[in-house]
Amino acid sequence: MAGIYIHIPFCKQACSYCDFYFLTRQQLREPFLEALLKEIYAYKETPYTSEIITSVYLGGGTPSLLNEKQLTSIFTALDEVFKLDPVEVTMELNPDDVTADYLNMIRKLGVNRASMGVQSFQEEILTFMHRAHSREEALNALDLLKKEDFPAFTADLIYGNPGQTPAMLKADIEQLLAFNPPHISAYSLTVEPKTRLGRQVDLGRITPPDDEEVAAHFDLVHTLLGSAGIFQYEVSNFAKPGKEAVHNSSYWTHENYLGFGPSAHSFWRDGHEAKRWKNKPDIKQYIEKKPDEFTDEIELLDKRTLAEERIMLGLRMVKGISEDNLQKSYQFKFSEKQLEWIDLQEEKEMLTFKNGNLKLTTAGLKLSDMLVVDLLSKGD
Ligand code: SF4
Structure with a gap:
């Protein structure tokens, strides 16, 4: 899909x-x-x-x-x-x-x-x-x-x-x-x-x-x-x-998508390889050049980058992210420091972590950008 x-x-x-x-x-x-x-x-x-x-x-x-x-x-x-x-x-x-x-x-x-x-x-x-x-x-x-x-x-x-x-x-x-x-x-x-x-x-x-x-x-x-x-x-x-x-x-759950037109992004994951690319935001080049010439460099994404992105995007969603999914899709596990941070934020009622599902509360969603940066900075 x-x-x-x-x-x-x-x-x-x-x-x-x-x-x-x-x-x-x-x-x-x-x-x-x-x-x-x-x-x-x-x-x-x-x-x-x-x-x-x-x-x-x-x-x-x-x-x-x-x-x-x-x-x-x-x-x-x-x-x-x-x-x-x-x-x-x-x-x-x-x-x-x-x-x-x-x-x-x-x-x-x-x-x-x-x-x-x-x-x-x-x-x-x-x-x-x-x-x-x-x-x-x-x-x-x-x-x-x-x-x-x-x-x-x-x-x-x-x-x-x-x-x-x-x-x-x-x-x-x-x-x-x-x-x-x-x-x-x-x-x-x-x-x-x-x-x-x-x-x-x-x-x-x-x-x-x-x-x-x-x-x-x-x-x-x-x-x-x-x-x-x-x-x-x-x-x-x-x-x-x-x-x-x-x-x-589909953007928030890392499904594949292709973007067409100047400035459009694409993301494609096939087996072990995942990549992202972007068309230059330049209509002149878009009109004058061949399709493969107006794409910015393709960025290859390793599992860790993908996992961090998935956390970043997943925590924007009310339903949050599952630890199981992070483990199965990206072989990612929260570090000790991250787990301590999660406990602390749970006490502050910024998030909940139940049955392996991590999600921000309504109060946490208002600060989602800051919280995600904080969480990721505690990774190994
Ligand atoms: S200028 Fe921006 S916000 Fe306004 S109609 Fe165009 S794309 Fe939409």
């Missing part, structure tokens, strides 16, 4: 906080598409096509800028090269691109899960984020998903925005809950250095909320979603039971 990720690097405008790889110039869309198809077809009859593809994810950028012909060519190429039997085909949509016809078109192409980039329903926050859509467009897009009976959807929310009060966040969550979403991704606003937001923070024009305010926002998200039956299953992801994302879960 494996997944496929396709990065569509075009956006209408640059959101102030975003550090993904994207371009706002649209002229290169057709040459990009040709290069993308070339990259997909380059996999034909390679060992990577032996596994059944159980999830496909079109992300970006803004995949919903692509038209029917362009999307059809991508799905046709995937179908001709890989053994597709996906339980989940997700496509990121920006609310301002969504119409009933567009939803029906992507559904006919096999997309069965829409990932709606809502972020907020407050005009002032959308303006601060420099999003291309308005509150009305977000409401309309979610409404259309319901009216058109789209099989599944998720919506993104961003909390911890400067000037965002708990009341504003509560209004956003309640507005979203009115659409009965099966899944929500909620992220705290991150200030990335090379973004417009990063520059404004550097210049002192914007002051992000402090950690306590952000933690209070997270608590609000956690409580309100939990009371609506939408439970946290990963640091930033919440779902009704059984509606967890298949594709993203």
Whole structure:
């Protein structure tokens, strides 16, 4: 079982906080598409096509800028090269691109899960984020998903925005809950250095909320979603039971995936060998060079690195990681020092370690990055 990720690097405008790889110039869309198809077809009859593809994810950028012909060519190429039997085909949509016809078109192409980039329903926050859509467009897009009976959807929310009060966040969550979403991704606003937001923070024009305010926002998200039956299953992801994302879960559990398009990552483990590689975030090279020339160096991953990654990713999930799995898959055992640290954190109620299953508590998940670094630093 494996997944496929396709990065569509075009956006209408640059959101102030975003550090993904994207371009706002649209002229290169057709040459990009040709290069993308070339990259997909380059996999034909390679060992990577032996596994059944159980999830496909079109992300970006803004995949919903692509038209029917362009999307059809991508799905046709995937179908001709890989053994597709996906339980989940997700496509990121920006609310301002969504119409009933567009939803029906992507559904006919096999997309069965829409990932709606809502972020907020407050005009002032959308303006601060420099999003291309308005509150009305977000409401309309979610409404259309319901009216058109789209099989599944998720919506993104961003909390911890400067000037965002708990009341504003509560209004956003309640507005979203009115659409009965099966899944929500909620992220705290991150200030990335090379973004417009990063520059404004550097210049002192914007002051992000402090950690306590952000933690209070997270608590609000956690409580309100939990009371609506939408439970946290990963640091930033919440779902009704059984509606967890298949594709993203495969990243956290080390399943194989192939990434296409500039900046896309791939991970492949075959028997004893595991490797990761990344396409350069450079559309010019992507268009001009041969598929094997725009890949950054392949990184070979040894068992220890894999085990540490698995711990890092697994502890982001509410269900945690099993000692048994670490032992069987990576011949990894916690060191004495790590076991002592685990005992200590258990006393502090940051984690639990029962029947060989290590998982962070809700309090621990808020500090997951720090805790994981601490745990790994105690390895032999
Ligand atoms: S639409 Fe998405 S990918 Fe594009 S700039 Fe905004 S956040 Fe980034």
